[in-house]
Amino acid sequence: MLDQAVIRYAEVLGDTGLARYRELAEEAWAQMPELAPGEDSRERYRSRFRITRIMQALAQHSGDLADLIAVEERDLSIGYRFLQIAELCREHGENDMALEWAERGMAAFAEDPDPRLRTFLIEEYRRRGHSAEALEHSTQAFSARPTLESYRELAADAKALSEWEERRRWALSLLGRPGPDPPGAVRHPSLRGRGCSELVRVLIWEGDADAAWQAANEGGCTRDLWLKLADLRRAEHPEDALGVYRCHVEDVIAGKDKRAYAEAVRLIDETMRALYSESGQPDDFDSYVEEVRTTHKPKRNLMKLMAGLEPTKSKL
Secondary structure (H helix, E strand, O other): OHHHHHHHOHHHHHHHHHHHHHHHHHHHHOOOOOEOOOOOOOOOHHHHHHHHHHHHHHHHHHOOHHHHHHHHOOEOOOHHHHHHHHHHHHHOOOHHHHHHHHHHHHHHOOOOOOHHHHHHHHHHHHHHOOHHHHHHHHHHHHHHOOOHHHHHHHHHHHHHOOOHHHHHHHHHHHHOOOOOOOOOOOOOHHHOOOOOHHHHHHHHHOOOHHHHHHHHHHHOOOHHHHHHHHHHHOOOOHHHHHHHHHHHHHHHHOOOOHHHHHHHHHHHHHHHHHHHHHOOOOOHHHHHHHHHHHHOOOOHHHHHHHOOOOOHHHHO
16 A cells, blocks of 8 residues: 555665655645644545555654654544554653653543543553542543443542542442432433443442342343343342343343244243242243243244243153
8 A cells, every 4th residue: 555655665665765755745744734632634534644644654664753753743633642642652661751642632632531541541640659640530530431340440549549438429329329310419411211220230240239139120220231130139039030031031032033932932941940940939830831822822933932841740
């Protein structure tokens, strides 16, 4: 490709050819305006993409960090560009310069920073032992996007400063407690309409399956989390797992194809049969099977597969 010619054909071009190639490239490069933070570059993207790649190749050929930065800093329109420069600096062992570029990027996009840039900054602060700065940014990261992943990062930094108890209360309030939001609640906007899935994930991670179960029942969560909760509670509360898997079988049947029906029958025969037994009501399994047959009688392919299910007594 033309934009990689300087790397592929350096020996063929020789010093004279390389000098001429660079001269022509720099003439074209001079026509490209600098892009400041927040400036829209989409309309000019096509015109500057190829020459940018050429200049990057020239800088890579020289191997000089200053040359590499000079190319990248011509376009600082998005936060990710600051991250690219910070990573270049770190690759060249210029850690102080890397930190400076990361901090510049965060300052330039203070209202909406690139999360990857914030992660870089947090990692750099941790590496330097700047625990307070790391906590400040992990707190902001969680506030911007409250998930299990950002919660874990917040926990690590808060525990390092013995501030986790207070920060945890705040974090859980942002995730949203089960049930409807009371007046003045601080539930994060991105979590509305999604139940308490992230709260459930967090409580499972913390090893509190009972609290996670309560949150799911009061606020709802995704299907995969219901199944995880069912498996966590199965040993001590098989009846809870039974209720979850009854719903899951119906969801699977709703797929309305042969594969879905086969999976539903497998769940009925293996999982549901065992759960009825574990719940102390093995004889109710046959009634459950008949209930499914009655509900889904028009689904002929499903009925054919269910015809092979043996009654509980024949399994004994």
